Amino acid sequence: METIDVKTVSKQYPVYVGQGTISKLSNLIKESVPGCSGILIITDSNVAPLYLQQVKGELKDFQVNEWVIPAGESSKSLREYEKGISYALRCQLDRNALIIALGGGVVGDLAGFIASTYLRGVRFIQIPTTLLAHDSSVGGKVGINHSLGKNLIGAFHQPEAVLFDVNFLETLPAREWRSGFAEIVKLGLIRDAEFYEFLSSNIESLPVKEELLGKVIKRAIELKAEIVGLDEREAGIRAYLNLGHTLGHAIEAESRYQSISHGEAVMIGMLYAIKLSEAHMNRTIVSKHFYQWIEQLGYAKWHPTMNRSGLLLERMKQDKKNNRQQINMVLLKECGEATLEKVDDQFILDQLSSFKAWVKADVMT
Structure with missing residues (x-):
């Protein structure tokens, strides 16, 4: 224990x-x-x-x-x-x-x-x-x-x-394993690149193997506790825990919380946030292996609600991190380092279109 x-x-x-x-x-x-x-x-x-x-x-x-x-x-x-x-x-x-x-x-x-x-x-x-x-x-x-x-x-x-x-x-059913593991991956991406590397190198399928499960959960909770200890009421870095959640929550709400679990929606939101980060920072954030690994674990890269770009944008404007309807998105500077950035509505919509094209091209290859 x-x-x-x-x-x-x-x-x-x-x-x-x-x-x-x-x-x-x-x-x-x-x-x-x-x-x-x-x-x-x-x-x-x-x-x-x-x-x-x-x-x-x-x-x-x-x-x-x-x-x-x-x-x-x-x-x-x-x-x-x-x-x-x-x-x-x-x-x-x-x-x-x-x-x-x-x-x-x-x-x-x-x-x-x-x-x-x-x-x-x-x-x-x-x-x-x-x-x-x-x-x-x-x-x-x-x-x-x-x-x-x-x-x-x-x-x-x-x-x-x-x-x-x-x-x-x-x-736990498989869907719940995917839902929970998405949040563990998130912690590596925003706070601990070494932990992310450990996960992507050792977790080949879900459920997590018993011999690794305790270590994985312990490190994830340590990272969450570290962030909460530094920022209990989300005045600063605790907002980074919302990587993928701005779009993820919008997908959940638009689907009436019926057809996708929280973590599965957040994973799509993280994929989108990474692509948006790369466009915003003008550099590659993660390797192709990341996307292959996520697919190997059983995650979808797309959800039908993402065809409703305008409605998703309005949902995203309800996010708690926003200020006067200006969307604040958690982005990645690099693996293991996050930032909170103001993002224009048109950029959000343009990147949703680009993301859809990327998913479609990825499916065809």
Whole structure:
């Protein structure tokens, strides 16, 4: 078991990574939430049949309530948020209560937002069950979606701890592995070229082999913790974590969160951002091997929503990094070094056309 400390201005907390970390849960609560008056576990309809009883089995010393939401991005909504608040009130949870997020990114974001606002804030613990949640469970960003865009309603609310039990990844479908691994690749591209080289040289297929999985997750969380520690509230370099997300979120929203996972959309967004970076910087950023590797791992380079350039542009203008409708995009100066640049609307549209032509030519060769 590995322990990674996240140190921010507002809080310091541990992230435990390894097999069987869930066994630490009871003692962790007693240490970090003394006098815990009750627990609400928030999970979803996919995770509950697999792991809810196991987690409850670790909590025999506590009064435990559970709330199961429908699986999927549509649950990150004002509707489900209100239901969660109402359920917590019916359970009569007070300010000494604890919320546990048991699931992937949707559960963690929703449960964390409920924790941040219920009675003006109660404590919570993240128990990720997906590879993608290695990213979303660390750093304290919590929130829900709006019909106009993703994650437009939210807060910064750090957890008391994160328990990442890699045994929970055994039931993940291939699509979820691709979704999570995209965010790991992103961390190498923006912060650690050596880590990117390790990934592209050693990860030949998904799922990640067991002998490499712990090392990969640990390094990814270390990089995320490093960035969050330097910039907790996204005033500077934390924005670099959004590489690929400006277009990725637009693709997700335009598809109504139905036909593509978050990480798969982000990967397309990263490919586009790299091509845009190369046009903006007038130099090559990554080698051809990168594109071959991504395809080998099963990622698509295109999505039908990208035929709607004008609509995607309007979606991109809703991005949180923007200022007065001026699109700010995370670009790469080189592998391992990111920057945030203002990009004109016409350049965005021109590069979408160029990207479409590149994908079409790549398919034909």
